[in-house]
Amino acid sequence: MKSFLSHGMGVNSVALHLHLLDQNIDFTAFFVNHGTDWPDTYAYLYYFQEWLKEKGHKPITVLYPDVGTTDKTEGFDKLIDYCEYKKIIPSMMFRWCTDKFKIRVMNKYYEKPCFNMLGIDWGERHRAKLNSIGGIENRFPLIEAELDRGDCKEIIERHGLELPIKSGCYICPYQKRGDWVKLRNKHPDLFCRAERLEKACNEKRLAKRRADTSLPWHALYKPIYLGGRPLKEVVDERQAKLFKRDEYPPCECML
DSSP states (O other): OEEEEEEOOSHHHHHHHHHHHHTTOOOEEEEEOOSOBOHHHHHHHHHHHHHHHHTTOOOOEEEOOOEEETTEEEEESOHHHHHHHHTOOOOTTTOHHHIIIIIHHHHHHOOSSEEEEOOOOGGGGGGOOOOEETTEEEEOHHHHTTOOHHHHHHHHHHTTOOOOOOOOBTTOTTOOHHHHHHHHHHOHHHHHHHHHHHHHHHHHHHHTTSOOTTOOTTTTTOOGGGTTOOHHHHHHHHHHHHSOGGGSOOOOSOO
């Protein structure tokens, strides 16, 4: 059966890609570009693609979602555009974003029956579940080789490559406070976009009498790391004490 590797472009998936190459295992790698990963991840995708080309390896196939709505003729290929259009935020509870913008795209691409190579390492082996659903059988090469997170980093560095950042969406509800602070500092334009989405979502909920004007980001699911406060308050909490306002990255959202 054919083997597939779905890339998140983080440490584990890059290490798994390199490990499979070292083991001379034939596989097809792909990356679902939903347009809402951190810019650093897209930069690493280009960087890794160039390395693969230079070494004579097969490139990573880039796939794009096409998520439709009942009131729009054209589908969305970017999660952030979809969220802005619907005035909704990603959910920790239902994870519809992963389903619509990644899993469905992956399932259409697989040539079944096939193996699905997952980048769960030895240190997280409790998360691994051996199953075969719909002609797709999960495999865990890193666990089979007893490679943990440290080993994954060593594999990447041994191949002369830089370490990627942790993969993930920049509006992901699983982000911690430090991630939002990093986004505000490094990519203020994207942080502003997240704030605008937060504002639009709150206004929509208020119109439906689901909340009041103080409803913060992801408040419907009340994540602990944000403490039930708006993004601006969470991120500005310490910055005002450490930096002069004109030294802090500019913000154009005017919120």
